[in-house]
Amino acid sequence: xxxxxxxxxxxxxxxxxxxxxxxxxxxxASQSFFWYRQDCRKEPKLLMSVYSSGxxxxxxxxxxxxxxxxxxxxxxxxxxxxxxxxLCVVRTAxxxxxxxGSGTRLQVQP
Amino acid sequence: GAGVSQSPSNxxxxxxxxxxxxxxxxxxxxxxxxYRQSLGQGLEFLIYFQGNSAPDKxxxxxxxxxxxxxxxxxxxxxxxxxxxxxxxxxxxxxxxEYGTSSYEQYFGPGTxxxxx
Numbered sequence: 001x002x003x004x005x006x007x008x009x010x011x012x013x014x015x016x017x018x019x020x021x022x023x024x025x026x027x028x029a030s031q032s033f034f035w036y037r038q039d040c041r042k043e044p045k046l047l048m049s050v051y052s053s054g055x056x057x058x059x060x061x062x063x064x065x066x067x068x069x070x071x072x073x074x075x076x077x078x079x080x081x082x083x084x085x086x087l088c089v090v091r092t093a094x095x096x097x098x099x100x101g102s103g104t105r106l107q108v109q110p
Numbered sequence: 111g112a113g114v115s116q117s118p119s120n121x122x123x124x125x126x127x128x129x130x131x132x133x134x135x136x137x138x139x140x141x142x143x144x145y146r147q148s149l150g151q152g153l154e155f156l157i158y159f160q161g162n163s164a165p166d167k168x169x170x171x172x173x174x175x176x177x178x179x180x181x182x183x184x185x186x187x188x189x190x191x192x193x194x195x196x197x198x199x200x201x202x203x204x205x206x207e208y209g210t211s212s213y214e215q216y217f218g219p220g221t222x223x224x225x226x
Binding site: 044097 | 141143145150151152153154155158160166169201207214215217218219220
């Protein structure tokens, strides 16, 4: 079983739609959580960190449920430029390296 | 300012040959990571360097893989006797680290390795 699991998608949504991605992690020692964005054939870039109380950055909202070991990302009012792969990322206690999910692909259509 | 740079951007090699991949981290970043990403897969950790500490090699898939970081800056990842399953994008990342705190990892554009 992978340490970080995501639905690979693709999610095809119209512009303006709200879309949610989910992610589960199996290691209870995980302590830091992130969403990265990766455009086609490009490197991953940090989208946002995920905090226990939930956090928002513009149209993006991230939630963490430690009891269920579950992370989510909500994108409101989708734009064409949001089309990318969204990577759920976890850092586990005692490890510096990040553990990545395989990503969820989003395609926003006009 | 300059980001993480990697070279070459693309490398095609024959099975059995050795390859060297280079990473130039952001100036001042003490931590450096190598990951690889196979088609349709998430990033897989390979090795981590932090300052003068011994590297964390726990992610290296076999003894054909090795890496070094000279002078706390540039790093090279070497793959000996390449196999077709080594074909992937090799990504380097760097970050600031102070004590037990880690900061955002910035990724380079990667080297796309194809073993024929």
